[in-house]
Amino acid sequence: MALLEIRHLDITFLDKKKPQKIVEDLHLTIEAGDMIGLVGESGSGKTMSALAVAGLLRQKNVQISGEILLDGKNLLTCSPQELRQLQGSEISMIFQEPMTSLNPTRTIGWQVEESLRLHTNLTPEERKARAMEALHDVELSDAERIYHAYPHALSGGQRQRVMIAAAMICRPKLLLADEPTTALDVTVQKQMIALLQKMNQTYGTAVLFISHDLALVRSLCSKMVVLQQGRAVEAGDAEEIFTSPRQLYTKELLAAVPKFERQPCQRLQTDAPTVLQVSDLCAYYPKESKRLFQKKEQKEVLHNITFSIKKGEIIGLVGESGCGKSTLARSILGLHRDYIGEIRHCTEHPQIVFQDAGSSLNPAKTVDWILQEPLRNCTQLTPGQRKDCVTEMLWLVKLDESLRSRYPWQLSGGQRQRVCIAASLMLHPEFLIADEPVSALDVTVQKQILALMQEIVRETGVSILLISHDLRVVYQMCDRVLVMKDGSIVEAGAAEEIYQDPQHDYTKKLLESAGY
Amino acid sequence: MKRQSTTFWIGAVLAGMVLLFLLVGCFWTPYDPEAMNASMKLAGVSSAHPMGCDAFGRDVLSRVMDGGRSTLLVAGGTVLLGAGLGIVIGAITGYFGGLADTILMRIVDALLAFPSVLLALVVVALLGTGEMNVILSLGIAFAPSFARVVRGEFLRSRYLGYVQAARLAGASHFRILFVHILPNIRSVLISALLIGFNNAVLSEAALSYLGIGVQPPQASLGSMLADAQTYLFTEPLLCIFPGAVLILLVLGFGLMGDGLRTGRK
């Protein structure tokens, strides 16, 4: 008998007027010890399916039909008590965002032990021993400190390890992993995959691995299921699907995955004017001083950064979280003023496109208002002229005219990022910074946005400093690349050269983790 | 934004009805609200006087209509002034932080401990009595609590993406504070305004006790309630009518605020 068998699973959201079918007729079988990938874009129903299996969708407004059998027991019809006995002990789940998925006000130890507290009769001492063991298991050094720490004190990778330790502490038969690596740096991603494999092999835990990243699934899972709008469109051997997809959608999906490919390099005229020159930039953050009248100490977070951008150029800035990418961007934008060195550019209002388009748009204002705002502040245009400018810009970023009266929360993620790009271009800056502009987006949308950016560079001659952790995106887009580590640029040069022949160890490690 | 919850509409209907009632009172009341009639002293409810008469034989309906208007003016003015000051202080302290924050918040602390009665006496001593001066003194007294609420919201907002985006769009700090952030904290503000409104009605009545509120014979809901307290046993209706108008008004606004908040998740 299979460990988990999903038959005819239908999930319907009974929202307001129209019921919305999220998952339709899903079949899935997981044998003990299997690793299975569930692939699809956002809204494809992959997370919902996992939540249904974990028993987390028992809500009034959700209707679930079909069968989910764990060891022959139907999880959809069993009593809440029975279900709770399985949760955490037989089925565990880890989530995409390790930060928000951990309780910020409880210690790590408390959270790791929770399943033991709920499902076993161990004494506190025994629980702690088990928790320490679990923390060691997920290769966390300094487990004692982490045991007593709070989530915010840990890095993203550490948090996800903690999540895995907590999920595995009762040795469940099935682990549901919902995009566990998406929010992490590439090097950490790789470690996490290895860790899941280890868990699978050591404890025989079956893993249902949910991801939008086909390459990742391929490297981890033996089998995979591709979901499109709630329906399984293709299922079978992972390698086989990856190499010879049968369905059109799978093909599209595969095509959209950024690869280490690029158009033949459009050679820039070397005499193009420089639009941004950063020389010997050192930036500081204040350190909390201990005593009352003590002078504030400072911590140097950027060390002697020097680079320049020429007109019409896209430069990639690569580095892991915490390396100082954002501080660099903020210094250039004038949002962080505590620096020495020189930043020279002739743009009056340097602009940025943020990663999180949702929060960078004022929720209380319409698209039209948001786009007009820079013009209102920095130009003398009449309202009529401003409207025209907005119309023009909407056309440029390929947004429908009808969206201008919408509020940000009424837009999709891709549309929001287009609005952000439009807003940053309203004043026709000579360069703009794009801080992880596509990492929160689905691959197909990602592809569209990247294409749009390239088109905009061609049409307007704007220069872009593209900050990304995704080396493939940078490779596709950029003429030159800067590699940053711990506040310093460790390597800089033309994209081709760096990718073909990395000099610095760190660059090599990055490329290796990214599977180049 | 387009569709509000039913709570909002129930509130809107309630508040609207009371407001309409008070609006009519601005132009027409069944009797002169100050006209006394010894023979009608404490007269009960009748068709001629739907809400009866008070201890001076004055028509309560007319006084509720007239007093509701002055209460609305004073309490409304108080919360607007208090909220206005509070928003400015809270916005500056929350958004800029640093020394301005430290100094202004200490002043707010000081004002919180400073009795509003003394403040009102000072205002009256300097400027004399009258509705405007009641608004002024209560407005100042109410500012600190608004400032605290608003400060927290601005503190939270100052690191949000859209605020940074606004700065890069060339918006001045002033514009960021009041055009970009302010509309986003309205739900918090609305409930603070409502609570403030109710407190203002009370404080006005309390000041009337001391002779520094709305001056008689001008009615206000608060002073009518206070006067009616004497007759609680024999003429309970005297406090029911002004009380009901007050409660309905605040309840109406309260439901509207609630509906606004839940109408959009």
Add this chain to the structure above:
Amino acid sequence: MNKATRKKIAGLLVITALTTALSGCNGAGDKTGEENSSQITVGIAQDLEDSLDPHKAEAAATREVLFNVFEGLYKPDCDGELIPAVAEDYSCSEDGLTYTFTLREDVKFHNGNTVTAEDVISSIEACADTSGGTPLIPAFSNITGILKQDDRTVVITLAERDADFLSYIASVKAAIMPAGQTDADTNPIGTGPYRYVSRSVQENIVMEKFDEYWGEAAYIENVTFKVCADPDSLVMNLNGGAVDMMAHLPVSQAQQLSTDFAVLEGTMNLVQGMYLNHDFEPFADERVRQALCYAVNKDEILDIVSDGKGEQLGSSMFPNFRKYYLPELNETYSYDPEKAKELLADAGYADGLSFTITVPSNYPQHVDTAQVVAEQLKAVGVTAEIEQVEWNTWLSSVYSERQYEATVVGVDASNLTATAMLSRFCSDADNNFINYKNAEYDAAYEAAQLEIDDDAQTLLYQECEIILAEDAANVYIQDLAEMVALSNEFTGYEFYPLYVQDISKIRPAEQQ
């Protein structure tokens, strides 16, 4: 309370139900039932925010309470007659300049000491001390010598004859206190029927019966004067049983009392009126003042403010001053709005007149009266705006600085002399807060002061009253009705023509 009642309450108020469980700790219960009647709680509207030293205490409310603790050589009785107290007798010389007091034998202070001539002398001297300008009792500036003749005899000599001298001696202010006492502010020691026990600010003042009192002993052992500051919750306090007796109740509140209380009626012994500042230009004109008098309908005021209770007045004297009171003056200006309009037109105010009535907000009766007056004046084209001020502002801007146009207050007498009511209207009097200047009046008043013969003096004082009435010095309204609520468990309350509460006469009802 049984379960059924609890359920009912829950139905009444949802939130109440949530708290019933918590209220189990409540043990206050019904207090009055178990108490013995040898204890009485007397409500006072205002705490004695004052020194408890009777010489220094200025507020009428303080003297009202201290009356039970202190006595002078003489003291007033409920008819306004002066009766011997610490002194058992006195004699006055022919020329009226030498008073010889014979002290009562064995009068004890509350601290157990016997009153000596030295105590009497130091007390009178303290009141007559001129080192701070005016003496504590201004009339005592007249004293030229206080001598101890023997252990039981004290002789006081005056510079000028003063027919009212004994009245001053009999006031609480001239109380006899132990010589050399330094803590009189907080530890009053007197000779009265009650002994001071303790006080708690804004809460109460406790007294107990003084067993060694020289005179008729009080009936009730323990007296608590309890501060009931909020006039609007007074009725609840009375009906709820926290207070057994309360004086100075407004009529409206007295009517709300349950049958557990007897409501005794009297008058407050003050002259309520709309006092006019004669320096305010329109009021310098006699016609304007008369017009105001004609325009005010006292019947209606009494009807509205106090259900017709109280005594209408026409001059600065109230009925309990039987000797001086002239009831006919009340008719000087009967309600006549037409005449008022005519007079106003004559005076040049045909198009109307407007002024502000400043009222102390802590006196609801005056505020109410002001409201009715303002409404009545509308009918004759006079616009009177009301401005309430708190008491100290009134004292400062109206009474001391005389910065006002009109004010509605009650003026009372600090002792049983005509002077107390009439001296303030002399042109140069310190307390002439209405800026009244009338040579005719000054002459009449001075003549009265100099007159030796009692009957002739009374006539002259009455002359003063007539001048005030006819000149329409102020718009005289009424002597307010005084309501005293007394629990049915007690009896024996007596009204005084002065502002005092004599608790020693009150006794439990069953001892009748």
Add this chain to the structure above:
Amino acid sequence: MKYAGKKLLSMLATLLGVSFLVFFAFDVIPGDPALAQLGTNATPERLEALREEMGLNAPFFQRYFQWIAAFFTGDFGTSYSYHIPVGDMILEKLPISVFMTLMAFVMVLVISIPLGILSAKHEGGKLDTVICTVNQVLMSVPPFFSGMLITLLFGIVLRWFTPGGFVSLEQDAGAFFGYLFFPALAIALPKAAMAVKMLRSSLVTELGKDYPRTAYSRGNTKNQVLRNHVLKNALIPVLTFFGMALTDILTGSIIVEQVFGIPGLGRILLTSIMNRDYPVVEAIIMFMAIIVIVVNFLVDLLYRRLDPQINME
């Protein structure tokens, strides 16, 4: 510790500021303690003599600095009207205000936390609707109105307590607390209603986050999630409100003291303002300012305790 030092300094500054404002206020408003004492018996000479005796004729700043110097050496002066040392006077009334405030505050907590949780647990359900509606109504009823109703119901109709029958702590502790229960309730109701509303919305927000889902996935019941996971997080934003409620109750209890005839600090403050008895007013206000500051400080500390992220910054 730097934090404490900073707090102490700003506290001193606040106290100086408040005391100066109060002094200044008394300089502006009409009347003075001498006139207040003499009343209608005041004559210019006597007034002058008394002013001299009270030291009121000294220049403003001299008086202020004398007072402040005395205050910080522990000498609060003597009440102008009562002739009692101010320290004794306040000390005697302190238990009343403190206990009433604490009782009201405890009631706010005891009522609001369970109801807030209950309401959030059944969000959108019938119980939630009932609680929210009652809440909205309670928030709309002015506190002195509810005070009147409570007096009427419990005092006159049910006779559970004697209106105006306040008993001091020394006399009878049981009766003292029994009496204070009702005014405390009148103060607590609207505040508790507000707290329920805030706590509910905070809980609902927290429930919508990711970590409760993690907790469910480990087999927690809804109650366990609410109690062990969400409550602590949801209390953090409500903490400021609780702190403000505490200081509000203390500084704003005058009206309820009036309705229930309680001789607390609020009433003394009011009458002392009316009597221009500024040593008393100053001392009470300084005391309240200290309480406000200390409560804010405690809220801050609690904040740091509850929210481990703050300690990092």
